[in-house]
Amino acid sequence: MYIEEQAISRLPIALSAMAGEPAFSTLSRNASANASRSTAEFCTAMGLGKAAVSSGDLQHLQALAKLTGSSSAELILHSPRKVSDKYTDLCGQRFLTRSIRKHDLAICPQCWLEDLSAAGHQADGSAIRWQWLPRFMGCCSRHEIALIELPYADYTTCYDHVLRAELAEGWLHSLEERVQQQALSVFEKAALERLEQKTQMVDWLPDIQIDTLERWSLGLGAFLAEGTLRPDASPLTRRRELIDLGFSVTRAGHGKLVDEVDEALGRHSTRLSKTWFHGWALQASMQKERQAFREIMLGLIKDQGDYCLLSRHQYAPSEVQVDACIKKIAETTDRSRKWVRPALEIDGYLPDGGVPDGLDVRTRLRACSTHVAALVASVGAEQSANILGIGATMFDGLVSERVIKPIPTIAFKKPRFSADALDDLLKRVEARAILQPGHAIRDDMISLPHASFVLRCPAGQILRYLEKGELPGSYIDKTEIGLAGLRVSHKELLAAIRRHQRADLTLEEVRKRLALSSRELRQVVAAGLLRVDRRRPNGLRNAAEFITCDDYEAFLERFQTPKTAAQHLGLTPREVTALVRASQLSPVISGSDARVYDRENVLSL
Structure with a gap:
C-alpha cells in the first residue's frame, strides 16, 4: 500500500510499543x-493510513x-492482520474476523491503573494488549481481573482507545471501582x-481454529x-461455564464425548436430529470450518438409540416453537x-432467555409475528414526511402533537411509523376536505404550510379544526x-383560532390584565385562587402556563385588584389603592401582600 513521500520522519514525542501491544494501540x-484530535488526523500528518494500520498492513x-x-x-506479531473480509490472523493463528474485538474493545482495569501510574496519569500511557482482542477472552491472564469494555464507540473511533477513554x-x-476478580x-x-506456545488444544482432533472450537x-x-x-440465549457467565464443560468433555476423548451425549439424551428426554447438526453452535460456520466435527455429529445422530419415541407431547417444547416461529x-x-430474535427480546415480546413460560406461548408467538411484520413494513421519519407531502419540520410537529404516533419499539435507533396509519390520516383528511353545499371556492384559500406559518398555528391544530x-x-x-394539496380558508381558520384562543390566556397575559407583579400572581396561584395548566401550545414551542378564560372570569366574579376595580368605579388604579389604604381593607390571602381583595368589599368603597 502506498505511503506518502512527504510524511514527517520524526515525532516530537515518540512512544514505542509496549510488550504485547498491537499497532492500532x-x-x-x-x-x-x-496533541492530535484523532488517529485519522495524526495519520494524515504522518503519511500513514489509519485503515491500513488497523487492518495490519x-x-x-x-x-x-x-x-x-x-520493534x-x-x-x-501482536497486531491483528485482516486476511480477507472473513478471516483475521493474530499471533500466527487464524480467526473469524467477527471473533476479534473492534467496537467492543475491552481492557483490564488493573493493567491500566499500573500503566497510568507509570505514565504520570496521562491517558496516552495506557495500552491495549493483544491477549484482550479475542472475544472469548473474558479476563486478564496476568491479574485474573475481569475485562471491562471501553466506553463510546462508533465506526470512526472504535480503534482509538485513548480518545474513547477521554471522551467519557x-x-x-x-x-479502581471496576476491578473485579475473575x-x-x-x-x-x-x-x-x-497462542503463546503453539500447543494443541485437543490431541485427538485435527488442527482447528480456536474460535470454531469455542463454538x-x-x-x-x-x-x-x-x-x-x-x-447464545444464556447469560455471559453461564456461557463461560458451558464452554468449559463442553471443552473438558471434548478434550477427554471421543469415548468420553459419546458417553456424555448418551447420558444427556436420556436425562433430557430428547433426540438429536439433523437440525441439531445444521443449526447448532456451528450454524454460522462454513463447511471447511466444521469439517472436524462433521463425522462426530453425524455419528451421534445415527447411534443415539430410541429415546422418546413413545412419549409425544401435544405441542413441541416452547423452545422448539420459538425457534420455528422465528x-x-x-x-x-x-x-x-439474528435480527428477529433480538428485536423481539428488546421490545419485550420475548423474555431475556428467549423462551416464554406458561400456556400462552402460541398467543405470544402470534403477537411476535404481528409486531415484526409491522416493524418491517414501517417507514422512517423522512419517508413518512414524503408520503404525507410535507417537510421534516412539520412532520416532527405532527409527531410531537401526537397526531401521528410512532410504533412502540426500541429495536430501531430512530422512530418508525406505520404506513397504514399515515394512509388512514390522509383518508380522514380527504373525507373532511370536501366542499360543503353552498360553499364555493373562496379567494383566500391557502396551503397547510402557508397557514401554519402565517397564522402561527401548528399543523396538528389545523387538522383538528378540519376534523x-x-x-x-x-x-x-x-x-x-x-x-400538500390541502387548501383552507384564511378567514375560516382565523375565526377558528380566535374561538379557541379565548380559553388560552398565558400567565403573563393574566398578570398584565390584573396589574399584579409576578410574585403577587404566584401567591394567587399558590393559594388556589387561579388554576394553572402547564402544556405546549404547539409542538414547536416550549411548555407554558395557561389559565382558561372561564377560570379567569370566575376569579373576577369573586375577587378584584386595584386595576379591575378601577374600571368598575370609574377611578384610576392609584385612587383605588388610596381608598383601600384609607379603609384598611385586608387582602383575601392572609399573611400576603398580594393586592387581591374581595369583590363586594372593594367595590363598595
Missing part, C-alpha cells in the same frame, strides 16, 4: 501524545514501528497456551447441561434470524401529494 497513544506497520522506535517484528468524563478515574476458565487457559464447546456444553439447542418470521419478512368541521370551505388539490 501504539498509533492511538502517539496521536494523543502529539505490513508496510504501514513497519513505517509506524520506525516512526515510534518500536517491527513484535508489532506485526470521569471514566479513567473510576477504574479466574481464567479452562478454555481460556488452553487458548492462551495455543463447538459452547453448543456441546449447553446440550449436556440443559438440553438446549440455543446456547425461522418462519425471518423467511416471511426477509430478515435474518371538527370548523373549516367547511376546505378542499384537496389533487395535483399535489398528500397534505
Whole structure:
C-alpha cells in the first residue's frame, strides 16, 4: 500500500510499543501524545493510513514501528492482520474476523491503573494488549481481573482507545471501582497456551481454529447441561461455564464425548436430529470450518438409540416453537434470524432467555409475528414526511402533537411509523376536505404550510379544526401529494383560532390584565385562587402556563385588584389603592401582600 513521500520522519514525542501491544494501540497513544484530535488526523500528518494500520498492513506497520522506535517484528506479531473480509490472523493463528474485538474493545482495569501510574496519569500511557482482542477472552491472564469494555464507540473511533477513554468524563478515574476478580476458565487457559506456545488444544482432533472450537464447546456444553439447542440465549457467565464443560468433555476423548451425549439424551428426554447438526453452535460456520466435527455429529445422530419415541407431547417444547416461529418470521419478512430474535427480546415480546413460560406461548408467538411484520413494513421519519407531502419540520410537529404516533419499539435507533396509519390520516383528511353545499371556492384559500406559518398555528391544530368541521370551505388539490394539496380558508381558520384562543390566556397575559407583579400572581396561584395548566401550545414551542378564560372570569366574579376595580368605579388604579389604604381593607390571602381583595368589599368603597 502506498505511503506518502512527504510524511514527517520524526515525532516530537515518540512512544514505542509496549510488550504485547498491537499497532492500532501504539498509533492511538502517539496521536494523543502529539496533541492530535484523532488517529485519522495524526495519520494524515504522518503519511500513514489509519485503515491500513488497523487492518495490519505490513508496510504501514513497519513505517509506524520506525516512526515510534518500536520493534517491527513484535508489532506485526501482536497486531491483528485482516486476511480477507472473513478471516483475521493474530499471533500466527487464524480467526473469524467477527471473533476479534473492534467496537467492543475491552481492557483490564488493573493493567491500566499500573500503566497510568507509570505514565504520570496521562491517558496516552495506557495500552491495549493483544491477549484482550479475542472475544472469548473474558479476563486478564496476568491479574485474573475481569475485562471491562471501553466506553463510546462508533465506526470512526472504535480503534482509538485513548480518545474513547477521554471522551467519557470521569471514566479513567473510576477504574479502581471496576476491578473485579475473575479466574481464567479452562478454555481460556488452553487458548492462551495455543497462542503463546503453539500447543494443541485437543490431541485427538485435527488442527482447528480456536474460535470454531469455542463454538463447538459452547453448543456441546449447553446440550449436556440443559438440553438446549440455543446456547447464545444464556447469560455471559453461564456461557463461560458451558464452554468449559463442553471443552473438558471434548478434550477427554471421543469415548468420553459419546458417553456424555448418551447420558444427556436420556436425562433430557430428547433426540438429536439433523437440525441439531445444521443449526447448532456451528450454524454460522462454513463447511471447511466444521469439517472436524462433521463425522462426530453425524455419528451421534445415527447411534443415539430410541429415546422418546413413545412419549409425544401435544405441542413441541416452547423452545422448539420459538425457534420455528422465528425461522418462519425471518423467511416471511426477509430478515435474518439474528435480527428477529433480538428485536423481539428488546421490545419485550420475548423474555431475556428467549423462551416464554406458561400456556400462552402460541398467543405470544402470534403477537411476535404481528409486531415484526409491522416493524418491517414501517417507514422512517423522512419517508413518512414524503408520503404525507410535507417537510421534516412539520412532520416532527405532527409527531410531537401526537397526531401521528410512532410504533412502540426500541429495536430501531430512530422512530418508525406505520404506513397504514399515515394512509388512514390522509383518508380522514380527504373525507373532511370536501366542499360543503353552498360553499364555493373562496379567494383566500391557502396551503397547510402557508397557514401554519402565517397564522402561527401548528399543523396538528389545523387538522383538528378540519376534523371538527370548523373549516367547511376546505378542499384537496389533487395535483399535489398528500397534505400538500390541502387548501383552507384564511378567514375560516382565523375565526377558528380566535374561538379557541379565548380559553388560552398565558400567565403573563393574566398578570398584565390584573396589574399584579409576578410574585403577587404566584401567591394567587399558590393559594388556589387561579388554576394553572402547564402544556405546549404547539409542538414547536416550549411548555407554558395557561389559565382558561372561564377560570379567569370566575376569579373576577369573586375577587378584584386595584386595576379591575378601577374600571368598575370609574377611578384610576392609584385612587383605588388610596381608598383601600384609607379603609384598611385586608387582602383575601392572609399573611400576603398580594393586592387581591374581595369583590363586594372593594367595590363598595
